[in-house]
Amino acid sequence: KTSTVIITGASSGVGLYAAKALTEKGWHVVMACRDLPKAKQAAESVGMARDRYTILHIDLGSLESVRKFVQAFRNTGKSLDALVCNAAIYMPLIKEPLYSPEGYELTVTTNHLGHFLLCNLMMEDLKHSADPRLVILGTVTHNPDELGGKIPPQPDLGNFEGFTAGFKAPITMINGKQFEPVKAYKDSKVCNVLTMRELHRRYHDSTGITFTSLYPGCVADTPLFRNHYPLFQKIFPWFQKNITGGYVSQELSGERVAMVVADPEYKQSGAYFSWGNRQKKDGKSFIRQVSPQARDEEKGQHMWDLSAKLVGVA
Ligand code: NDP
Secondary structure (H helix, E strand, O other): OOOEEEEEOOOOHHHHHHHHHHHHOOOEEEEEEOOHHHHHHHHHHOOOOHHHEEEEEOOOOOHHHHHHHHHHHHHOOOOOOEEEEOOOOOOOOOOOOOEOOOOEEHHHHHHHHHHHHHHHHHHHHHOOOOOOEEEEEOOHHHOOOOHHHOOOOOOOOOOOHHHHOOOEOOOOOOOOOOOOHHHHHHHHHHHHHHHHHHHHHHHHHHHOOEEEEEEOOEOOOOHHHHHOOHHHHHHHHHHHHHHHOOEOOHHHHHHHHHHHHHOHHHOOOOOEEEOOOOOOOOOOOEEOOOOOOOOOHHHHHHHHHHHHHHHOOO
């Protein structure tokens, strides 16, 4: 029987190439995307076989849209074997915060709260699979203990003062402090890792789902940086190729995601996989310790309770 995976944000970058790699491994991919014509064009541009994918609409920046997506997926009658939470926005240059229809800051909603809701709803579908996996994309920038995570501003969830206060304007940050779009991205990625770990702690035994995260390497030329200065978009890939050695092609990043989704050696619930910050030829993955904030179990529980309340699954 063909296995089915849902990948959010499969219309570009890591998600698109993960979709391509998984179709080549024989999987059926549900591309969960906000821009349907773009997703179709993207799938065609990388040569994905037409009968190997389905495109369904989701806007992770809207909790209502996430719920509609789950219904639309169930209406297809497909069973589910894996979910990849990949979509993200990074808006380093905005001066004023943007908000979701619910009134929550948009970066944290898209990257964290939307996926948090999606994971909570889709465990029900996943748990019937023989080898269910739920994979959430992490990033080195979540972790100030690694070189790639040392550049300020660093993530800081504080004591979740912003979440506790309801996370609506004028509140924009999880710790309730002043709006900082780069920090909002990093905070959201810490929440992604915390979510994976809490999912594992709460649901691995009862559902059999393998929950993992990965850092696929620095995929410096994905459109993630499309909202950065044009000069940055030129220099960053060059810098990662020639100075730090962290550069990974979109193809390779997608293959790494596909391995974590499908290969037996990545069936290690609770693990965060990395290939390191300097890419070696044929380099092997290893389990990386996550940042102090992301491995703080008390923080994880606090994040869980407050996020559940904000998305309405409490
Ligand atoms: P891209 O910008 O190339 O892709 C992001 C995807 O998310 C796009 O398909 C985009 O859709 C989608 N998306 C954005 N907002 C929404 C939304 N509201 N609803 C639905 N989909 C949405 O980024 P990358 O491929 O680089 O990043 C993918 C993941 O990898 C992220 O989680 C990122 O944190 C992680 N990552 C990336 C690294 C890198 O170096 N690039 C390094 C480490 C981790 P659309 O096409 O419509 O814009």
